[in-house]
Amino acid sequence: MTEVIYPQEGDRDPIVVNLRDPYWAALAAWLWPGAGHFYQRRFAKGFLFMICILSIYFFGLALGQGRVVYASLEKGDFRWPYFCQIGVGLPALPAIPQRLMTKKGGPPMFVMCERYPTDTFIDENGRIVSKNFPGKKTDLSYSRVDPDVLAISTEDSLKDGFMAPPAGPKKDTNDVLGMWHSELRHNFELGTLFTVVAGLLNLLAIYDAFCGPAILTPDQKKKLEAKRRKLEA
């Protein structure tokens, strides 16, 4: 059990914060924003951190339609924001199994839509089939098809998975990442921003669970006052 005591000015009682086991608290705070504070029985701050951090994280994820949080270290798509987004812990972790599943070209979990390459065809029954199959050429070239609209897959389709990296080869033009930007417009950047800020804010919450709040002691306050006076003089 670790206790941190903050002396107060005058006759005021010192603030005592019981951090219990700070390492467990920090781990819990990382896994789920606010959980470390719940473990320390600091419920009000736990709720505050949980609501603030998770609300902007999920809002950002919704703005980006589940595509702005993904892990990719590939050349041409080095997803650095994920290193900040992973600060929220469990809510950002599904991106890792998605990355592992799609690394060698496999399909992701939770497919949201499929994209068909230019040389696919639609037959008399309205089914999408692969090239060289008799039928009418579609206008679905690299456009999204929701599973409920046409529940058929070909091996050639590129699948958008929830929190999965963009499928297909990375090119200068007309790759899936470019389509995401085109379809989501500014929401892709906004969603990334919200989720990145949420991850970074949770680092502050982890620090608070591990070390306690950064409350100024009376001595530190006096030093700050002295510095301020010097600057003003």
Place this chain on the structure above:
Amino acid sequence: MTHLFNLLPDLLSSGLVGKVTEIPRLWYSIPLIIAISLVYGATRHEHLKEIAVHSFKSLLWVVGFMGIIFAIIYVSGYWN
């Protein structure tokens, strides 16, 4: 089972999100500023009242700073 897996993605790509995208972009800064102010205030104090006061000061500071940057960019637009 597949439908169950697709529930969240379907919700995310539903019309509700489309409605949100119609909001002018400047309003998106409000939840960010509030969340940042509250979390920053919470890391500097232990009691809710002090957190609220510190957060409000941080909020004013952030909005004021953004206002100054906005004014600089707005004024500099005249020399384009």
